Amino acid sequence: MKAVRLHAKNDIRIDEIEKPKPKAGEILIKIGAAGVCHSDLHLIHMGIPDGAPPFTLGHENAGWIAELGEGVTDFQIGEAVMVYGPWGCGHCAPCQQSMENYCEHQSKSPILGGGLGTNGGMAEYMIVPSSRLLIPLHELQPEQVAPLSDAALTPYHAIKRSSSKITPSSFVFVIGIGGLGHMAVQILKKVYSATIIAGDIADDKLELAKKYGADYVVRTDRDTNSVVEEITHITGVKKCAVVLDFVGNNPTLVLGAQTVGLNGDWTVVGLGGGKLDWHCMNQPWGASLCTPYWGSRVELMEVLDLKRKGLIDIEYTTYPLSQALEIYDKLAKGQIKGRAVLTP
Numbered sequence: 001m002k003a004v005r006l007h008a009k010n011d012i013r014i015d016e017i018e019k020p021k022p023k024a025g026e027i028l029i030k031i032g033a034a035g036v037c038h039s040d041l042h043l044i045h046m047g048i049p050d051g052a053p054p055f056t057l058g059h060e061n062a063g064w065i066a067e068l069g070e071g072v073t074d075f076q077i078g079e080a081v082m083v084y085g086p087w088g089c090g091h092c093a094p095c096q097q098s099m100e101n102y103c104e105h106q107s108k109s110p111i112l113g114g115g116l117g118t119n120g121g122m123a124e125y126m127i128v129p130s131s132r133l134l135i136p137l138h139e140l141q142p143e144q145v146a147p148l149s150d151a152a153l154t155p156y157h158a159i160k161r162s163s164s165k166i167t168p169s170s171f172v173f174v175i176g177i178g179g180l181g182h183m184a185v186q187i188l189k190k191v192y193s194a195t196i197i198a199g200d201i202a203d204d205k206l207e208l209a210k211k212y213g214a215d216y217v218v219r220t221d222r223d224t225n226s227v228v229e230e231i232t233h234i235t236g237v238k239k240c241a242v243v244l245d246f247v248g249n250n251p252t253l254v255l256g257a258q259t260v261g262l263n264g265d266w267t268v269v270g271l272g273g274g275k276l277d278w279h280c281m282n283q284p285w286g287a288s289l290c291t292p293y294w295g296s297r298v299e300l301m302e303v304l305d306l307k308r309k310g311l312i313d314i315e316y317t318t319y320p321l322s323q324a325l326e327i328y329d330k331l332a333k334g335q336i337k338g339r340a341v342l343t344p
Contacts, residue, residue: 001019001123001124001125001344002014002015002017002123002124002321002322002344003015003016003017003056003119003123003124004057004122004321004324005017005056005057006043006047006048006055006057007054008048008054009044009045009048010044010045010047012057012324014321014322014324014325017056017123019124020127022067022127024069024070025069025129025130026069026072026127026128026129027069027075027127027128027130027131028066028067028125028126028127028128029061029063029064029066029083029121029126029127030064030065030066030124031121031122031123031126031142032064032080032141032142032146032343033142033143033146033147033341033342034058034060034115034120034121034146034343034344035058035059035060035061035146035149035151035179035316035340036058036060036336036342037059037147037150037151037179038271038331039059040057040059040328041328042271043057049117052111052117055115055117056115056119056120056121056126057115057120057324058114058115058120058122058126058342059085059116059149059150060121060147060148060151061083061114061115061120061121061146061149062080062137062145063081063126063142064078064079064080064081064142065078065079066125074131075131075136079136080136080142081134081135081136082135082137082142082145082148082149082300082304083114083121083126083128083134084133084134084135084149084297084300085113085115085150085294086103086112086113086293087100087111087129088101088105089103089105092105097296098297098298099296100296101157101295114126114127114128121146122344123344124321124344132297135300137304139308140304143318143343144307145304145314147179148183148300148303148304148307148312148314150294151179151180151339152187152303152306152312153299153300153303154180154269154294154295155181155183155187155244155246156183156187156299156303157294157295157296158184158244158269159188159244161265161290162267163192165241165242165263166188166192166241167194168193170194170195170240170241171197171234171235171238171239171240171241172192172194172195172196172243173231173240173256174198174199174214175244175245175252175255176199176245176246176247176252177208177246178205178246178336179314179336180246180269180270181200181205181209181246182212182315182338183312184246185198185209186212186213186311186313189212189213189214190213190311190312194241195216196213196215196216197214197215197216197218197231197235197240198214198216198218199217199218199231199255200217201219201220201221204337205337206218208315208338216234218230218231220252220255227255228255228258231259235261239259239260239262239264239284240260241264242264242265242266243259243260243265243266244269245266245268245269246269246270248268248273248274249270249272249273250272250274251274252270252272252274253268257276257282257283260283260284261284262284262285262286263284263286264284264286265287266289267291269292314338314339315337315338315339316338316340316341317336317337317339318340318341318342319341320344321344323342324342327340
């Protein structure tokens with residue numbers, strides 16, 4: 001079968017590999033769709049994690065049960081499922097609370113999930129090591145929902161952490177309206193009642209934000225002082241109760257520090273490599289800085305319920321697996337709107 005494989009730093013190939021066979025407790029998934037995530041670019045540019053062999057990329061995966069390993073009884077052949085992306089030990093306290101994204105043993109392993117140190121879903125088939133990592137899709141189709149396992153789950157988790165501060169009188173600033181940012185705008189609009197300000201460097205991304213409910217849009221590729229002035233003209237002196245940064249580079253970190261309000265939540269999700277000269281006087285009193293990671297299995301179930309109820313809908317374009325290298329190039333150049341999805 002064909003698979004998109006990371007061999008070394010900046011070395012991805014479409015290889016022909018053997019179809020896997022599930023061992024006891026494992027499940028073989030016939031992949032219906034695999035999302036292309038910006039996090040993959042960080043993996044590609046860094047190379048293979050220490051201790052990991054070459055592996056198949058793709059951590060946003062959905063498909064159908066193709067084969068059950070010995071002892072697996074809670075799924076049936078042909079059942080449509082989504083793969084929960086963060087793979088923990090399954091036994092520690094966070095894992096027992098469904099928060100494998102914060103597994104206590106994460107630092108000990110080069111494998112953070114399928115497509116993140118071990119074989120993922122950019123292939124015709126994928127092995128999932130435990131049925132606890134699968135969520136039934138029921139009437140939903142894999143292609144419709146595969147990217148939601150990260151592109152929606154990650155912002156949902158970040159937003160939910162700040163739910164007590166997202167009130168009708170508050171302002172939320174979403175920086176970066178890409179795959180995750182455009183989902184954040186939808187979740188905020190449909191689940192909460194705060195005023196949403198969306199910021200990006202591209203007009204088409206800001207149009208996407210308006211389409212999904214942003215109350216205000218701001219170009220952020222200008223002098224920081226003028227951007228801050230425009231935002232505070234909207235919010236008034238209290239500024240933003242929550243800032244969600246889906247970029248994470250130096251300019252957006254500076255922007256976040258200057259737009260978060262007193263006792264606000266400043267949440268940096270993006271892996272843009274920015275560095276901040278943090279000290280106790282460079283942000284408002286009581287404001288917290290957080291870098292959340294992905295989300296829990298229960299939160300993924302809640303995300304799928306939002307989709308079933310028609311409250312969220314990811315912007316995506318499908319491509320054949322054979323175009324993976326081309327799609328990664330476009331993603332690196334900022335030419336992907338919403339999410340790209342590969343279908344074997």
